[in-house]
Amino acid sequence: MAKLSLLVGFGAGYVLGARAGRERYDQIRRAWSQAKEDPRLQEVAGMAQAHADSVVNSVKARMGSEAPN
Structure with missing residues (x-):
């Protein structure tokens, strides 16, 4: 019964979609x-890009300072 319900729901969704x-x-x-x-949106995207760049630079700096010689 559960499989039949799933198939009917899938079929209806497919037809309507x-x-x-x-x-x-x-x-x-x-x-x-x-x-x-x-x-x-462009302003928010620019702010998100700047934040991502600063996070990447921070991670790179931490990895560089903690790397064994």
Whole structure:
């Protein structure tokens, strides 16, 4: 019974997903393109990149100072 429920659920999800597939995909792509050009998102991405760079540099400095000679 559990397998039958799983198969029915999978089948329904597949049919509904296929029906909305291309339209939904295009909608998500348009939203991503608009968000990608948003200056607020670019600012946050720049801050995240700067933070990641500082963490990487910190880890590199620690590994360099703790490495055996």
